[in-house]
Amino acid sequence: MLGEARTIELLKKVISLTEADQAEALVMSETTGLTRFANSTIHQNVFEKDAVVYLRAAVGKKIGVASSNLLDEDSLKKLARTAVKIAKSQVDNPDFEGFAKSPRAEKVDVYFESTGECAPRKRAENVKVVIDAANKRNFLAAGSHWTTAKELGVANSAGTEQYHKYTAGYLNTVIMSPTSSGYADGSFLDVDKFDPAGLGEEAARICADSQEPRDIAEGKYDVVISEVALSSILDWLGYIGFGADWFQEGRSFMSGNIDERIMGSNISMWDDGYDPAGLPLPFDFEGIPKQRVDLIHKGVAKGVVYNTITAKRGGVRSTGHGLPPGEQTNALPLNIFVGAGDSTVEEMVQSLDRGILVTRFHYINGLLDPKRALFTGMTRDGTFFVENGKISYPLKNMRFTHSMLDAFSNVDMISKEAKLNISTWQGACVVPALKIKDFNFSGKTEF
Secondary structure (H helix, E strand, O other): OOOHHHHHHHHHHHHHHOOOOEEEEEEEEEEEEEEEEEOOEEEEEEEEEEEEEEEEEEEOOEEEEEEEOOOOHHHHHHHHHHHHHHHHOOOOOOOOOOOOOOOOOOOOOEOOHHHHOOOHHHHHHHHHHHHHHHHOOOOEEEEEEEEEEEEEEEEEOOOOEEEEEEEEEEEEEEEEEOOEEEEEEEEEOOHHHOOHHHHHHHHHHHHHHOOOOEOOOOEEEEEEEOHHHHHHHHHHHHHHHOEHHHHHOOOOOOOOOOOOEOOOOOOOEEEOOOOOOOOOOOEOOOOOEOOOEEEEEOOEEOOOEOOHHHHHHHOOOOOOOEOOOOOOOOEOOOEEEEOOOOEOHHHHHHOOOEEEEEOOEEEEEEEEEOOOOEEEEEEOOOEEEEEOOEEEEEEOOEEEEEEHHHHHHOEEEEEEEEEEEEOOOOOEEEEEEEEEEEEEEEEEOOO
16 A cells, blocks of 8 residues: 555656646555455456556647556656656547646545455455355355455546545355355455354355256246345446436437436435445545535435536536546445335235246346347346245256346335445445346246
8 A cells, every 4th residue: 555645745746747737636546455256166266456647638629538557757757758648639629628626635544454364364264264164065165255355546737636445355256066056245445344154154055956957938037136136236227327418319218307306215225425335435536525416315316426527518517426537437326325115025925816936147248238228138146936925946057137227116115224345346235135026037948
């Protein structure tokens, strides 16, 4: 870790070396440890330590972007020259009005030394607990476990200076028998509060219960989807629906629907970069403090998130959701929350007369028809048929093809518990489990 003082010093140095009208520098540094396991054996342990400087140089309304993970002065000078050279070869961006001068964002303390200093032995001990849960049933376990400490610093020639550090971690596992598999994962900020034993037992139980799966006819069923399954849906909803780019281009299901009801009145979604229940990030990659943004409120479309460029196009202010330079999308929500309800997953299952319990979705494609949020994907690692409120038997995996606007308009029950799921890229979501009526399964598999 560079630390705040060195990060800010580095940012100022890069800006001072940049011979352009304006400059903006972003430093992203991390120390990450990763442990992988398969066939109930740890087979890989790796460690990465890196710091990358991204530089945006503006010559008039032309912007050039360059990056480097070499931090010596000669390399920084080369980085500055490269960014300026690239800028001069660009066309004007009419929506660029300069890099933002922003006040210091409010601090959020989410750095835990237990995670930041997590040793390989600690990760190995956590993995062993999961493998032990599989061994008790003569199953095999595979998966990965990582812990990370990250820093983010942003500064520009307009006077903006921001710094934030945090820790995070994640463990996932697939536990397998000859005819079944069970999945579970867990995200955390503090590794000392993480429960690998519970995670291992959950995956082993699902694997045991889903042996010898059966076929079922395609069609519409009432369905209970887990928090894990919903988190993969939310990743896609954020990408195709809640960012200003798709919204302004008319491709989003939010386009033309602001203040219109597009989901059920029991559904609310929002983005909040300060909520400690998620993975707090108090400012964006342009150094602008994050605002809480109501995306869906009681089923009504309320708003999308912006960076400086899309905000200029829309005649609004940035909500603090700019992404790192070079990303194809300008703005995305990285801390989505879905409002919880008052039920338990057990109560949801008990309410099913004839339905399906989904542990996990896999290989989702949200690009079929973004205006309708029409998605397709597969169930995986534990799908069950429920009759009269009880699990009857495991099912072979099935394909779904369904509009998420229709799905979220037919939510019958919502769990009171919500789960944190940290993205492997940036950000996180906090979501409950849902019971959805008439969910469409359009195909099936042989396994």
